[in-house]
Each structure stands twice: as structure tokens, then as C-alpha cells.
Amino acid sequence: MSSALTDLFPLPIVQAPMAGGISVPQLAAAVCEAGGLGFLAAGYKTADGMYQEIKQLRSLTGRPFGVNVFLPHPDLADPAAVDVYAHQLAGEATWYETELGDPESGRDDGFEAKLVVLRDNPVPVVSFHFGVPDREVVDTLHRVGTFVLAAATTPEEARAVERAGADGVIAQGIEAGGHQGTHRDTPETDGSGLGLLSLVAQVREAVDIPVVAAGGLMRGGQIAAVLAAGAAAAQLGTAFLPTHESGAHALHKQALTNPLFVRTELTRAFTGRPARGLVNRFLREHGPYAPAAYPDVHHLTAPLRKAAAKAGDPQGMALWAGQGHRMAREMPAGRLVEVLAGELAAARAALAGGAR
Template sequence: MSSALTGFLPYPIVQAPMAGGGSVPQLAAAVSEAGGLGFLAAGYKTADGMYQEIKQLRGLTSRPFGVNLFMPQPDHADPAAVGVYAHQLAGEAAWYETELGDPDSGRDDGYDAKLAVLLDNPVPAVSFHFGVPTPEALQALRRAGTLTLVTATTVDEALAVERAGADAVIVQGVEAGGHQGTHRDLSETDGCGIGVLSLVAQVREAVALPIVAAGGIMRGSQIAAVLAAGASAAQLGTAFLATPESGAPAVHKEALTNPLFVRTELTRAFSGRPARGLVNRFLREHGPYAPAAYPDVHHLTAPLRKAAAKAGDAQGMALWAGQGHRMARELPAGQLVEVLAGELAAARTALSENPAQGGAL
């Protein structure tokens, strides 16, 4: 296990940063206090909003934690395709009695301002999604004492992360809930992702960086499996989404185990980028027609998603969830960390006593 990544963690458990409201300071604090690594999600927040959450989190725990940033996105969207999609969503706007959002509301998510805050007020860890920061940015964070992690969904992306000089790579399998952290959004690769176990093994042979494995992990036995495959830690998002400390709406938490929602699917319906969520009415009706246009579609549908959440209408919300969502447990976040750690220890013991059983983990 890499001391650079897990030396300050009692348990190799990372709480995934879930943008959109799930990763609140209370959740990150509870995970960190229990011996994992809690994360705040700075995506879709202002730089000041991120800073205020960091201050709040520091008031709740003295343990290490992390902050996640979205990389700025190139402008490859076809305005005509976005316009056609907006026309298709007109009925949704009428139903929820709201206006569609402005698709031209910004592409950089305030990245430079957020990075400046994190250099002026360093935090223990910073991770990046949707691309690779410049080597200069990673070096500046390292000089500030911050551990840097970057998401990769392929071996080539992991190699790019290593070349840029990050301290660790988050290897995200196709099972993961929410947005796939691909470095380039290529529509021809939709649905062609690699499972986390296979991807971890491939990345382990290609790069020397410590690996954090992400994708559908809900049990300690699965953590044991990715560690055996070469990871130093596991990142779990959906597992923490159902906890009382999570900031996700109650209707979203309930949907994770609601038998009405039997499966997940990668979709562009809500944001224009592939993201895994529970299959609901909105996803079924609009997913096949959503263009590859992020964050344009995200901005466009934001008022619809907010109106659906306010109305408690799970059929109109982005119900991000990984493939293991039915295994969600409504435990306090700190208790969940302890349960996962116990399951991990039991799985390791079973493996050491019965090496031939390793493939069953």
C-alpha cells in the first residue's frame, strides 16, 4: 500500500466527491473522522462557495480530507443540436412550470479561481475530473503540501496522468455512478467502458502511480478485490449517498433501493456527458436524443432538475447511481466506514486462509 496515498488513512476507503449536493461537509467530516478520506465536491459551486464549505469542514474535523475540481471543457458542442434538444425539452419546462436554462452559462466551472483558493488555503488532497491539470498546477499544489489525484477511465488516460506529475490516479470503471471522468468526450465510445477490476489490473501494469479504484464498490469484499488487483485504496460514492449525512434529496436516497428502479444506464440526457443513473422516465424519453454537449446540456436542464427535486418527482431527476445501488445501506457514514473496514478485514483473512478462493472476492 502506498504511504504517499494512504499513510494518513487508517482505512483505504475514499468517499467519492458527488457534485450536485451529495458531498456536503457533514458527510466528508463523518467519513474522515471514522478513518476514511472524505471529499468535498467543488463542481458547480463558486470559488467562494467552495471556500465556505472548506471552512465548515475544518470546523467539523481535524482529519485529512479532499476537494474535487472539474477541469474546464473545450467548446465542441453543436449549437444547432443543443437548440433541437431544447425544443424537445419544451414540454418538460411546461410540465414543471419553469424555464430552460441558458446553455451558454460557462465552460470552465470557475476552475482558475478555485485553484487559486486551494493554493492560498491548502487542503490535504485535491482530485480532478474530466481531464488532466497542467504539470505546473500539480507542482504548485505539491509545493503547498497537497496530494493530487486525477481520474482516468483508460490505460492511455492513466499514462497521461502519470506524465503530468500527479501523485495518484483514480481508476474509474464503467460501473461507477455519476459522470464518467473521461479526458475527452467521444460519442463513439459511449457504453464501451472497462470494468473496474480489469481496468485496475491493466493500469497497474502500465503506470507506477498509486491507484484508487472506483466503480460500483459497495462492500468490503469488493474493496479487498480491487486491492488484490493492485489498487492502494477504493473510492465509493453510491455507498455513501444513502447515509443520513449525505446532502442528496430524500427521494434520490429512497430510489436507490426502490424496486421501481431496477437498473442503471449511461446517459447524456441530463448533462450532455455520459453519466450513470437510475433509469427513469426522463432518461428513457430524452437519453436517445441528447447531444454530446457538456456543460451546455447541464445548464439547459438545471431548472428542470431543480423543479423535479422540489416536487419530489424521481421520474424527472438525475438519479446518479452506480451499478451496485441495490446494495446501499442506510447507515450513518462513520458507521458505514467501520462496517466496510470490518468486511475488508474478514475478506482478507478468508483470502489468506484460502488462497484458492481469491477469485471469489
């Protein structure tokens, strides 16, 4: 399915925005130059930090790119539950010789300031995570020529994205690494998401806007499958995490194929919101007790995660990864796009041959 949005990039391959310093300008530029759509992640950055990365990316490529923004999170956390979790993490702080972070460090991730930057310095594509932007926000971005996407994990959420006037919906399957883009974050919804192929099919029947499929995709054959199911493009995150240009910590890259880390799990242990990561000691010990309290828990554990990385201890790091992590390939990002495109073409040819 072609649209004005997907006509921006020659190949139906989108590099997922991975917050925390992974989706750096060099990675996004390499993907764009190879024919995909590269993304910057504005999450956990200041508005000026986002702006500086946009300027750097523009110096590296003249091709269209995207910027992902976290929507402000409603204050639903129980302070008492956060305090209990902080007491539980006291031993971690002692072990890593650091202090716990302040859970009251802010809720909106500088959302309004980032919108000002994106309005005054328009970028080709902006995507939103953790909900649906107001129609006024979408209209503001449209007026400056920006395409708007938002993540959804159910057909109902996809309809909300369409009603807001977005140009496309990112259908995120339960297989996806990192934070789930659920619009309603409650303990009752933990682990109840749809698999990607089922989600894409249902979302295609629910909305008329283009669908970008995301979740566990690592090979061109999988991209062919989601395109056949009705997606306009495929978004890959974990596949790009170990590339040379990725800003991921070396221990994070190595962990994807390290036999010590054999599976992933959705957890609130590191941030208070469901996110899929490799099962390590921290996740096993604290995941069952972490409250539904984002971004309070994120702020609380940030110094622990930083100290664990500095100490070279992956057992205390948030090792975000999708279910296909064992299929990770280390190579330059541009080369990975070329490989994926070749695999996609081969898979499509095989499907066409079988249909004759």
C-alpha cells in the same frame, strides 16, 4: 501498497466526491473521523462556496480530506444540436412550470478562481475530473503541500495522469455512478469503458503511481478484491449516497432501492456528458436524443431537475447511481466505514486462510 498519499488515512476507503450538494462537509467529516478519506465536491459551486465548505469541514475534523475540481471543458458542442434538444425539452418546461436554463451559462466552472483558493488555503488532497491538469497546476499544488489525484478510465489516460506529475490515479470503471471521468468525450466512446477489475489490473501495469479503484463498490469484500488486484485504496460513491449525513435529496436516496428503478444506464440526457443514473422517465424519453454538449445541456436542464425535485417527482430527476445501487445501506456514514472495514478484514482473513 503504501505511499505518502495513502498514509494520510488509516483505512483504504475513500468517499467519492459527488457534486450537486451530496458531498457536504458533514459527510466528509464523518468519513474522515472514522478513518477514511472524505471528499468535498467543488463542481457546480463558486470558488467562495467551495472555500466556505472547506472552512466548515475544518471546523468538524482535523483529519486529512480532499477536494475535487472539474477541469474546464473544451467547447465542442454543436449549437444547432443544443437548440434542437431545447425544443424537445419544451414540454418538460411546461409540465414542471419552469423555464429552461441558459446553455451559455459558463464552461470553466470557475476553475482558475478555485485554484487560487486552493493555492492560498492548501488542503491535503485535490483530485481532478474530466481530464488531466497541466503540469504547472500540479506543481503549484505540490509547492503548497497538496497531494494530487486525477481520474482515468483507460490505461492510456492513467499514463497521462502520471506524466502530469500526479501522486495517484483514480481508476474509474464503467460501473461507476455519475459522470464518467473520460478525458476525451465523444459519442464514439459512449459505453465503451472497462470494468473495474480489468481496469485496475491494466492500470497497475501501466503506471508506477498508486491506484485508487472506483466503480460500483458497495461491500468490504469488493474492496478486498480491488486491493488484491493492485489498488492502494477504494473509492465509493453510491454506498455513501443514502447515509444520514449525505446531502442527497430524500427521493434520490429512496430510489436506490425502490423497485421502480431496477437498473442504471449511461446517459447524456441531463448534462450532455456520459453519466450513469437510475433509468427513469426522463432518461428513457430524452437520453437517445441528447447531444454531446457538456456543460450546455447541464445548464439547459438544471431548472427542470430542480423543479422535479421540488414537485416530489423522481421521474424527472438525475438519479445518479452506480451498478451496485441495490446494495445500498442507510446508516450514519461513520458507521458505514466501520462496517466496510469489518467486511474488508473478514474478506482478507478468508483469502489468507484459503491460501494456507
